[in-house]
Amino acid sequence: MINYLLNKIFYALLTLFGVITVIFFLFNVLPGDPAQMMLGQNEDSNQVAIVKKKYGFDKPVTTQYLYYLNDLSPLSFHSKNKDDYTFLRANKYSATQLFSIGNTTTVLKLPYLRESFTKQGKKVSQVIAETLPNTFVLAVSAITIALLIGLILGVISALKKDTWIDRLIQVVSTLGMSVPSFFSAILFAWLFGFVLHKYTNLEMTGSLYELDDFGEKVNIKWKNLILPALVLGIRPLAVVIQLMRNSLLEVFNQDYIRTARAKGLSEFQIIKSHAIKNALNPVVTAISGWFASMLAGAVFVEYIFGWNGLGKEIVNALNTLDLPVIMGSVLVIATLFVIINIFVDLIYTWLDPKVTLD
DSSP: HHHHHHHHHHHHHHHHHHHHHHHHHHHHHSSHHHHEEEEEEEHHHHHHHHHHHHHHHTHHHHHHHHHHHHHHHHHEEEETTTSSSTTOOOOOOOOEEEEEEETTEEEEEEOOBBBBBTTTTTTTTHHHHHHHHHHHHHHHHHHHHHHHHHHHHHHHHHTTTTSSHHHHHHHHHHHHHHHEEEHHHHHHHHHHIIIIIHOOOOOOOOEEEEOOOTOOEEEEHHHHHHHHHHHHHHHHHHHHHHHHHHHHHHHHTTTHHHHHHHHOOOOOHHIIIIIHHOOOOHHHHHHHHHHHHHTHHHHHHHHTTTTTSOOOOOHHHHHOHHHHHHHHHHHHHHHHHHHHHHHHHHHHHHOTTTTOOO
16 A cells, blocks of 8 residues: 555656646746736836846746746755845745755745736735635535435436436436536526526525625625536536446346345345445546546636636636746646545545555
8 A cells, every 4th residue: 555655646746747847838938028917018127127037037948947846846945145036035935944055055845836926926825725615615515416416316227227217317417418517507597596586596696705795794605606516516417327327237237236136135235235336436437537627627617607716716817817826726736636536546445345556
């Protein structure tokens, strides 16, 4: 187990290094001056030069890349020269100084994702910390809906194979996979938030936390979670239904199921104790991918419903060319993908003892 985890962590770090390299050079070949983006078009050349020096934009791209790696690395090197970009600022890092060699200090710190171009020097880590929990709540709610309903309907569909109930569930499942999320979001917002508003009491837009009418107190609006969670859960729900049905039908043909039936176990006991657990592997694989994608930001759903999550923040950052926020968000998303994939491999060993971690 330990060797497996160390091996996974090593390849995860290589993957993240590749992601960092790609996003840095991808966004640094875009036309436009980052310093000018930060200051706006009305600032003079002296202020632009000051910002370039402060953030290292006046250096060659390769040097800026090394600066970026240094900012992200937990173990980083910093100059004692106050005019150098790598000078350690107390307000930038929460760092522990390890040792110094000449003019260079080695420190241990949290990764620094830099500052937003458009939010008056606000740290990217703060921007992500404010929006990612909302996306997490939305993703967990959507996945919970997809799992609870999808597993039940998948089991029913498998037990009622080739009946009208099975066909109806298959039609609904196919429709759920075919309809784009942005169309479902618009349809649900219009139908349940506008047309049927007096019956549902749901709003077309709204986030988890909202100010009261006086702008003084922040209230939690759980009802605003219902529509975006339903919309976001439609496609994974359809996938869970199909995978559970097909996997369960395959499990029903296994020898140990026939043996259990021969021993006189009831169908309910067979399904609960033997069939479902062994049929869950493909479902876990699919759900892990969907969950990681949702944490990456359900862009269309969050934007249409006005949900203040990471997806909506990324759209806003793209519209304003806030490169540090975009780059930091992509890096956090990649890290979440890696962590979730490792976690899913560990779940496999619990679902199926025959699976070994090599």
